Amino acid sequence: MATTNDLRNGLVLNIDGQLWQVVEFQHVKPGKGPAFVRTKIKNVLSGKTVDRTFNAGLKIDTATVDRRDMQFSYRDGEDFVFMDLKSYEQTYVPAATVGDAAAYMLEGQDVIVAFHDDDVLFVELPAAVVLTVSHTEPGLQGDRSSAGTKPATLETGAEIQVPLFLNEGDRVKVDTRSGAYISRVSD
Incomplete structure (x- = not known):
């Protein structure tokens, strides 16, 4: 209370x-x-x-929520499998519970999974993640009809708007809350 x-x-x-x-x-x-x-x-x-x-x-009345550091292991049918980083236990989470976070998750990525009475409530991603552009059309110099952006598909399958100068294979930082492009990442 x-x-x-x-x-x-x-x-x-x-x-x-x-x-x-x-x-x-x-x-x-x-x-x-x-x-x-x-x-x-x-x-x-x-x-x-x-x-x-x-x-x-x-x-x-407050609810007891246990937030655990976990790692996204793999996808098994409609479920996502997460591994507890302390106990190495695996937890199966339905796709409906993962929700929009699935669009920005890669295998091996660290996330926070919230539990209440051993039920998974939600999956929380870091504020920003770095992903690779898997497909985008080449940007044309001088094409400003779309405010200098073009659609791009990321390696997870998510589609975002990116600046015209980005090409396939570029790594970008994406805001996981809004799905917006933040910056290009150079390795």
Whole structure:
């Protein structure tokens, strides 16, 4: 049990038997009336995001979430297999639970897997990953009709927009939260 003063980003709450993760929060003290906490919370299982307001000092039920450092080993049918870096145990995670993170995962990549009562809640990638461009059309000098970007397919199969000067085989840094190109990486 915690209070609204203990809220922080990433905290998982147990509200009406469902698990919700705090995405954003703001303590508000209006000139008139009692203080309150305005939050944006995301349902851990469905991904639905809602805004919720709590009175300041209200007791809230938190969920125990165990975040483990794991490594993505391989894909087995519809499941992704992760290995615990401490115990070397393998965990099978359904593709629906991995979600959009699958587009930026390579075998051997370190990730964080969140558990609640031995059930996998979600897979968390680093903020940025380095991937190789497997296919893209050659950029034409002077072609600025698409604001200087072109589509590119990465080695994981994900498609992103990259600058015109990039070619097949180039390594790029990609933001895993938005899927946006960050920079070219030179080896």
